[in-house]
Amino acid sequence: MIALLIRDLQLAFRAGGGFGLGLAFFLIVTVMVPFAVGPDAAGLAVIAPGVLWLGALLACLLSLDRLLSLDWEDGSLDLLATAPLPLEGVLSIKALAHWLTTGLPLVLAAPVLGVLLHLPAAGYIWIMVSLLIGTPALSVIGTFGAALTVGLKRGGLLLSLLVMPLYVPTLIFGAEAARRGALGLAGETPLLMLAGITLGTIALLPFASAAVLRVNLR
């Protein structure tokens, strides 16, 4: 199990492994928002928490494509499925590796990008905490989506479509907490809800993912 985690991290850090790309995507999306909606600072400040959450969500989403498909294409997934590891465990580990290489860097980068969007000072801690609590759910839900689409060639866009609706509750509570925080209001309630979603998905979703993957492997 730990061998799998180590291998996945190793692969991510090797040339072409894609570590840092999610981060760069996050940066670019954030930079492009003012180009699209205009440079007015007050206007940007209002939408800043939402943009940061949406950017983080998209960055997660786009890296999902690599989560299982690479292993599927070169046949490793067939071999892992016949190895003495429970498939649920394999998928949980893969979600963890995905979070470590994608979600966690996003959390750390969010305040820097907050500066670009004129995020109000009160908002920094809230955006970080809400992302820290919320991104694990994004990875776990994403693993489910990846397992659903693993057999499809270049299923990236379809994967996005399937996963986005599942991301809605996480996005709503996360962005709400960050927005309230930025306005100086109390954001504890949405944050609690967010934590609930994260815990629930971590506990239950790997079973669904494994079931789906078994079907796809046949």
Add this chain to the structure above:
Amino acid sequence: MIALLIRDLQLAFRAGGGFGLGLAFFLIVTVMVPFAVGPDAAGLAVIAPGVLWLGALLACLLSLDRLLSLDWEDGSLDLLATAPLPLEGVLSIKALAHWLTTGLPLVLAAPVLGVLLHLPAAGYIWIMVSLLIGTPALSVIGTFGAALTVGLKRGGLLLSLLVMPLYVPTLIFGAEAARRGALGLAGETPLLMLAGITLGTIALLPFASAAVLRVNLR
């Protein structure tokens, strides 16, 4: 040449071909924006043109991944390169097919999504025209990015990173035209600039794309 266009369109419309996915992605991103930034109608109206342009751009971007990689993976690209077609022509045709299956539907769908974002009435025609003029440039620039990354496994995220900075001028002029239009101002100047960029990229970029693809094929 025309055979290639027909085949690409055929492939897009077959099951798993990805037609409509770009559109659906556009839809979902747009729908998620109110979740992220809050449902206030006046606020949404201000950012509506920008959000529509950004959504269209992301939808284009994400479908680029399939543009050449599928042909590369199954070996068709090697065969096309040894076929009696100039590579520049092949890539132009592929960009055209991409625009027909991705860009054009986005143009048609934009007004519908404008309603969801409370786009001011004056903005509809402007958003459509600016997208109609701008999306071909997105496809052509995207083909260049796809040719750059074709040899890389699951290079989707890297592709985004490379292509997004190249999209900046198109986005700025396009969104500016749409925004001015929505405010009832004159948007002709940015629209002209946009047209200039589109024509320039269509005329010149296929040569760069072909050069890059030749390098990748060796």
Add this chain to the structure above:
Amino acid sequence: MIEVRDLGVSRGAVPVLRGVGFSVSAGEALILQGPNGSGKTTLLRTLAGLQPPLCGEIRGDPEDCAYAAHADGVKLTLTVAENLEFWARVFGVTGIARALTGFDLEALQDRVAGGLSAGQRRRLSLARLMVTGRRLWILDEPTVSLDAASVQLFASAVRAHLRGGGAAIMATHIDLGIEGRVLDLAPFKARLSQSDADDGGFL
């Protein structure tokens, strides 16, 4: 080690084989043959537990199979040794030295797998079998793109495995130089189905 009785397998809801039966015990090798599209790959995947059988039964422990598919399952950015070590750790086996010598990979062990030729990569994927510690090897066209010398290496690896109490089932079109029972799948081709139960009653 494995016993199959009256097995039917399907691919994409279409029955492909029906009434297959055989048994393989320790020290034996079974070689599946049959024309293209006769269902060898489908049968092997069923035996490995990757897809459920259509009907019939498979007696044997799926936990005792090691499967080598047509695809290599090799990570191109890891080195040869890293690839093998990963699988050794997953299967709880220590030491990859024997696998490296068995397939003449020592000289290549520090090379990144992406820089291997088709045949070298295939050798790596076969070497993986030796670090699984599993007794039943299930092999789908194992010698594709191997040259004559490598086929010999493979044959002696299989023979050593059989002598050590293992067993092997493999599909192939060419002669592998391994002694073993040959099972031709052509006669088991599924014809018009006799029962309505096959396709959820749509027939």
Add this chain to the structure above:
Amino acid sequence: MIEVRDLGVSRGAVPVLRGVGFSVSAGEALILQGPNGSGKTTLLRTLAGLQPPLCGEIRGDPEDCAYAAHADGVKLTLTVAENLEFWARVFGVTGIARALTGFDLEALQDRVAGGLSAGQRRRLSLARLMVTGRRLWILDEPTVSLDAASVQLFASAVRAHLRGGGAAIMATHIDLGIEGRVLDLAPFKARLSQSDADDGGFL
């Protein structure tokens, strides 16, 4: 038809072969052999014009080659007939009937290529050669995963092509049953480089 003199080829900036020379004229077949990693694939890609040679010269018209790589180049969501028709139109040839009969694909012509087995798909990718109208066929391990009957089909297609004034160069590890000159690549392996010019002067 093609003449190669003192050719050197490289893969990933590493010279693989050096001093290769041969010529193939109409009606001839040349069979390349050599152990795994000896550079067959690299040589064939160079001949097909996909990569530039390291040194030496290739006399012949690259516009007259049809290349069949290890990968099939088959679109899985199109039918067998649609796949062939596309290539026929690209090469400006009319009629795919001969290609379909030549590789016994008539029965499969309306099947979607994704539903073919490995060998059937290979037959389709070989049938593509017959709709290119090109005279020199360059084939990389053409008979991988073909059964004995299909190998016969392939051999007779090649013989017909040769009789019609064509030529063929193919790499293989097994006996194809085609009469032709055999060229073993092992002696041409690039050794320690003599000149500094090889790697931009880094050595």
Add this chain to the structure above:
Amino acid sequence: MMPDLGKYGDTVLSAYGVSLLLLLVLLVLTLRRGAKVRAALRDVEHRVGRNG
């Protein structure tokens, strides 16, 4: 010795700190990789020189 930076002390010092730190990181990474590659090359040259 230290000049009086007035109310902008933090600003100026942090600007100098950040810049010098970044330059230092770049310098250290450059030199370290340089030394590593140099040593590795010497090893390889030595080995190749011996074998052939």
Add this chain to the structure above:
Amino acid sequence: MSIWEYANPKKFLRSTERVLPPLWLGSAVLITGGLIWGFFFTPDDYRQGATVKIIYLHVPSALMAINAWFMMLVASLIWVIRRHHVSALAARAAAPVGLVMTLIALLTGAIWGQPMWGTWWAWDPRLTSFLVLFLFYLGYIALWQAIDDPDTAADLTSILCLVGSVFAVLSRYAVNFWNQGLHQGASLSLDKEENVADVFAYPLYVCMAGFILLFIVLVLYRTGTEIRARRMSALLARERMSE
């Protein structure tokens, strides 16, 4: 003797070996000298107070950020036209230096902006185009890193650099247009010449010279490293072949 002779890796290594030590020394002296001069021995500006001292880092790094890209463009052109390996490697070696320079310019600017403009960041055209330049550097470096084969990587990155330069110029105009369009942030625009009195200018020139020299040294040294790495992989490949 033609300048192209330095395109021979060995020759390049030999000659840089000789010139590097004095260059290291020169850049160190100039930078520390200039910074000390600027930091300790210049008066405060009457409007900007002590913050004017940031100029000694901000302007030289901004200068080098742009010129590093320009140098990469020239090197890429040389590679595309004459295929000298050293120039491709020099472009590769310059990119991270340019990236760091851009980052320093952005960070010092942001820190400076806080007291002067009351905000860390504004979407001023000049600042924005710097951010875009930063993105170009990121993409360029990521592409180098993603490709194994050195010649392929050199070809692809150099074409990316050429195409990217065109788009970078386009972006510059677009950004100008975009922010003037709504007439925002005009009050924030950087006032040239006016502020820079001679007292500030001289140490600034010293620092600029120091940064230029530092860039040259770093690029030469890093190019040497890249050449050695290439030589090593070439030797290893040769060793493999002789087995």
